[in-house]
Amino acid sequence: MLVDVQDGRATRVIGDRADPVYQGYSCVKGREQHHQLTHPDRLLHSMKRGPDGGYSPIPVERAMDEIAEQLMRIRDDHGPRAIAGYTGTYIITSALNGTFHSGLMRGIGTSMTFTASMIDKPGKPIAKALHGAWMAPQQGYIDPDVALLVGLNPFVAYQGFPLGHPGKWLSGQLARGMTLIVVDPRRSDVAKRATIHLQVRPGQDAVVLAGMLRVILTEDRCDADFVRTHATGVEELRRAVEPFTPDVVASRAGIDADDLVRAARCFAEARRGYAQAGTGPNMHGRGTLNEYLVLCLDTLCGHFSRAGEEIRNPGTLIPTVSAKAQARSPWPAYGFGEHLRVRGLTDTVAGLPTAALPEEILTEGPGQVRALISLNGNPVAAFPDQLLTIEAMQALELLVQIDPWMSQTARFAHYVIAPKMPLEMAGTSFYQDSHLLIGNGYGPLDPHGQYTPAIVSPPPGSEVIEEWEFYYGVATRMGIELSVGGVALDMTHKPTTDDLLELLHRGSRIPLAEVKRFEGGALFREPRVVIAPMDPGWTGRLDVGNAEMMADLRDVSEEVAEAEVDEEGRRIFRLVCRRLTHMMNSAGANLPASNHGKAYNPAFMHPGDLAELGLNNGDVVELRSARAKIVAIVEADSNVRRGVISMAHSFGDVPERDEAYREIGSNTGRLVAIADRYERYSGQPRMSNVPVTVAPLITAATAATSAAARRA
Ligand SMILES: Nc1nc2c(c(=O)[nH]1)N[C@H]1C(S)=C(S)[C@@H](COP(=O)(O)OP(=O)(O)OC[C@H]3O[C@@H](n4cnc5c(=O)[nH]c(N)nc54)[C@H](O)[C@@H]3O)O[C@H]1N2
Ligand SMILES: Nc1nc2c(c(=O)[nH]1)N[C@H]1C(S)=C(S)[C@@H](COP(=O)(O)OP(=O)(O)OC[C@H]3O[C@@H](n4cnc5c(=O)[nH]c(N)nc54)[C@H](O)[C@@H]3O)O[C@H]1N2
Numbered sequence: 001m002l003v004d005v006q007d008g009r010a011t012r013v014i015g016d017r018a019d020p021v022y023q024g025y026s027c028v029k030g031r032e033q034h035h036q037l038t039h040p041d042r043l044l045h046s047m048k049r050g051p052d053g054g055y056s057p058i059p060v061e062r063a064m065d066e067i068a069e070q071l072m073r074i075r076d077d078h079g080p081r082a083i084a085g086y087t088g089t090y091i092i093t094s095a096l097n098g099t100f101h102s103g104l105m106r107g108i109g110t111s112m113t114f115t116a117s118m119i120d121k122p123g124k125p126i127a128k129a130l131h132g133a134w135m136a137p138q139q140g141y142i143d144p145d146v147a148l149l150v151g152l153n154p155f156v157a158y159q160g161f162p163l164g165h166p167g168k169w170l171s172g173q174l175a176r177g178m179t180l181i182v183v184d185p186r187r188s189d190v191a192k193r194a195t196i197h198l199q200v201r202p203g204q205d206a207v208v209l210a211g212m213l214r215v216i217l218t219e220d221r222c223d224a225d226f227v228r229t230h231a232t233g234v235e236e237l238r239r240a241v242e243p244f245t246p247d248v249v250a251s252r253a254g255i256d257a258d259d260l261v262r263a264a265r266c267f268a269e270a271r272r273g274y275a276q277a278g279t280g281p282n283m284h285g286r287g288t289l290n291e292y293l294v295l296c297l298d299t300l301c302g303h304f305s306r307a308g309e310e311i312r313n314p315g316t317l318i319p320t321v322s323a324k325a326q327a328r329s330p331w332p333a334y335g336f337g338e339h340l341r342v343r344g345l346t347d348t349v350a351g352l353p354t355a356a357l358p359e360e361i362l363t364e365g366p367g368q369v370r371a372l373i374s375l376n377g378n379p380v381a382a383f384p385d386q387l388l389t390i391e392a393m394q395a396l397e398l399l400v401q402i403d404p405w406m407s408q409t410a411r412f413a414h415y416v417i418a419p420k421m422p423l424e425m426a427g428t429s430f431y432q433d434s435h436l437l438i439g440n441g442y443g444p445l446d447p448h449g450q451y452t453p454a455i456v457s458p459p460p461g462s463e464v465i466e467e468w469e470f471y472y473g474v475a476t477r478m479g480i481e482l483s484v485g486g487v488a489l490d491m492t493h494k495p496t497t498d499d500l501l502e503l504l505h506r507g508s509r510i511p512l513a514e515v516k517r518f519e520g521g522a523l524f525r526e527p528r529v530v531i532a533p534m535d536p537g538w539t540g541r542l543d544v545g546n547a548e549m550m551a552d553l554r555d556v557s558e559e560v561a562e563a564e565v566d567e568e569g570r571r572i573f574r575l576v577c578r579r580l581t582h583m584m585n586s587a588g589a590n591l592p593a594s595n596h597g598k599a600y601n602p603a604f605m606h607p608g609d610l611a612e613l614g615l616n617n618g619d620v621v622e623l624r625s626a627r628a629k630i631v632a633i634v635e636a637d638s639n640v641r642r643g644v645i646s647m648a649h650s651f652g653d654v655p656e657r658d659e660a661y662r663e664i665g666s667n668t669g670r671l672v673a674i675a676d677r678y679e680r681y682s683g684q685p686r687m688s689n690v691p692v693t694v695a696p697l698i699t700a701a702t703a704a705t706s707a708a709a710r711r712a
């Protein structure tokens with residue numbers, strides 16, 4: 001990005017055309033970020049809640065004194081497990097956040113650390129462990145002849161295509177002859193450009209993917225050599241997908257049988273390609289199975305890079321990866337480490353089940369969580385089952401929220417620590433590289449690295465700190481030693497951010513000092529990394545027939561359709577997740593221009609459904625699930641499948657503020673019940689494909705009249 005600075009203030013942020021990855025492309029949230037630095041609502045001081053519930057500024061050193069003291073007391077009285085940590089999506093504000101947060105938790109002696117990944121796509125790492133992994137990159141974004149996107153939308157959310165300009169990339173690939181297959185109940189931005197769009201009924205992804213696998217297996221369209229050498233479990237998979245004939249899939253998923261067969265053939269015929277699943281298929285209670293079936297598709301088709309090929313992006317600010325053209329057999333996915341006290345849930349390769357954190361706070365007895373340090377996330381806005389989450393936040397003896405805003409969660413916190421924001425801190429492109437390790441579909445195509453110094457100072461008169469400084473300050477007071485990059489920190493003389501970044505990137509493929517020489521970042525192609533051949537006698541295999549996954553498939557094949565009307569004869573709709581361009585989950589509401597005057601999250605519905613319900617665009621309705629109800633404003637969108645309501649999450653606030661739905665939107669997480677079809681691996685409940693009924697509340701016409709009356 002290019003930032004204009006006048007009199008020490010950032011006045012404009014735009015994309016940098018000279019940047020090799022983004023080529024000038026930027027998203028509206030990035031372009032408007034400078035408005036946040038001086039926004040009147042930004043916290044310029046840390047805050048402490050008083051006995052009356054009101055907040056007043058507190059010097060941050062004193063806040064750290066008090067927090068450290070309370071943490072030590074809680075640990076002494078109840079043991080380290082009573083202290084938990086949570087990190088959310090804005091962890092990417094600094095490359096140092098993850099290291100410092102987990103360092104403090106380790107020092108405290110608790111393993112109760114939770115992340116947003118577990119209410120996102122936990123199925124990805126869990127499925128990978130059940131399936132095994134190729135020890136070199138997948139073909140992924142490099143010259144694919146086919147791309148299969150299951151419930152994700154790169155034009156808005158920037159996942160599913162390589163980092164950079166999504167439209168330019170797709171146009172280039174389509175011109176090369178790539179086939180784009182999209183599976184989505186909504187004709188999303190990316191579905192509009194698809195070669196084949198399977199506009200499925202939500203919640204039926206496993207059915208569709210199993211159907212595609214069945215076509216590929218019965219028509220012998222596998223990459224036979226690859227499968228013979230590197231995979232096992234094919235016969236188990238063949239048996240498990242047998243019930244998913246094209247006709248069964250067509251009737252269950254509400255698509256055309258011929259389209260399914262065509263999609264499967266296109267996918268298998270392509271020489272190179274990739275399949276990727278997004279939040280859609282991860283949030284309806286079968287995320288792990290869906291991710292597993294996606295991996296099986298790529299494995300059967302041999303979509304992996306081979307010996308002698310060069311790794312196009314071996315990472316820049318991470319140690320050099322070694323790559324071999326061989327399979328790593330599966331490894332334990334869950335069932336180890338910390339055992340939660342609820343629902344038999346355990347630690348997993350993706351982390352602890354975040355959906356169960358509120359229950360861990362509310363369940364009495366030894367080990368009960370009493371303190372929470374919440375960094376870069378917003379539980380009250382984003383967690384499934386908002387009402388339970390609120391109850392849990394209220395029950396905490398100590399809640400520390402690190403947030404530049406009095407967010408939904410900050411308003412339950414005992415202390416809110418006011419942080420610096422990205423343009424005020426030095427940083428590196430570390431997360432780009434660390435995301436490469438997640439697997440197919442993350443990170444830039446080419447090895448890009450960047451260091452940026454702080455661009456502006458925080459507003460005059462403010463007292464804001466970098467997130468790591470909070471962790472360092474608390475650790476010092478608790479007598480905990482922290483380390484970065486394996487090097488113990490001097491806990492008496494505070495290091496600088498640059499010192500710490502040096503440590504974090506120790507041993508990286510490109511030394512940080514080298515990256516720093518290129519203002520605005522550069523590509524670092526040398527030294528190149530070539531994929532080595534399989535070790536002699538290597539026996540590792542990818543498993544496409546994992547017993548638990550096959551059992552889950554059997555469950556799916558036996559599932560009976562859920563009711564389409566409730567006891568009172570009201571039609572049941574399916575509320576599905578989606579993202580909006582101007583928001584990043586709960587964040588972005590205070591960016592002035594980007595919401596085009598619409599601060600709420602509309603409930604997008606097909607015009608035919610609106611007509612059937614006697615509703616008009618802009619009418620206010622009540623959406624009711626088995627768990628709770630919210631108020632929403634409907635908006636006609638013919639791209640949404642009939643029977644589906646498409647609505648963004650993390651809007652709205654506590655029930656007391658429900659009346660302000662037009663100004664702050666409504667919280668879809670409130671409609672989610674914590675134990676509704678939750679996954680036994682990740683504990684993630686059904687957060688999409690939620691059954692809801694729709695009841696009219698206020699017509700658009702009445703709403704306009706009363707708004708006019710209010711103004712008058
Ligand atoms: N119903 C439903 N629920 C969902 C989803 C869904 O699709 N449907 N999606 C899920 C997904 S995928 C995710 S990842 C989670 C997200 O869950 P979270 O990560 O917990 O939620 P965010 O809203 O991303 O939290 C970001 C927080 O960072 C704060 N913040 C903003 N800027 C800064 C900054 O510069 N510094 C610091 N320190 N903080 C900052 C924001 O104010 C906000 O409080 O939500 C999940 N919840
Ligand atoms: N602008 C913007 N960008 C973001 C975010 C944001 O809030 N705003 N959030 C970030 C985060 S935390 C994440 S995790 C990523 C998520 O990135 P994506 O997963 O790409 O998220 P969405 O754009 O919501 O796309 C999900 C799609 O799934 C579809 N869908 C819903 N239910 C189903 C289903 O049952 N089956 C199928 N096949 N599809 C279904 C929806 O219609 C939607 O088009 O985006 C990130 N980027």
Ligand SMILES: [Mo]
Pocket residue numbers: 089116120
């Ligand atoms: Mo996410």
